[in-house]
Amino acid sequence: MEIYRELWYKVKEEYNEQTAFGNVYNMHIEMLLANPFFESRVMLGEDEHLRMLKEGLAKSFDRSVEFQLQIGEIIK
Numbered sequence: 001m002e003i004y005r006e007l008w009y010k011v012k013e014e015y016n017e018q019t020a021f022g023n024v025y026n027m028h029i030e031m032l033l034a035n036p037f038f039e040s041r042v043m044l045g046e047d048e049h050l051r052m053l054k055e056g057l058a059k060s061f062d063r064s065v066e067f068q069l070q071i072g073e074i075i076k
Helices: 002-014 020-033 036-043 047-075
Strands: none
Touching (some): 002 020, 020 036
């Protein structure tokens, strides 16, 4: 999480004209573009693997919302 927090602040610095929503989008793109596994799947044309990654990322978003809600409840 520390690495992604740093990425968030770096993206905010680099794309300071963007909204917070735009910066989440930019951060997500940069994270994928920097990932060698993702790059290799694209370059190899591994459509099935890319579909699996895309579905997994959607599920991870939902799970992250659930975690954040749980954290919020603990803090209350």
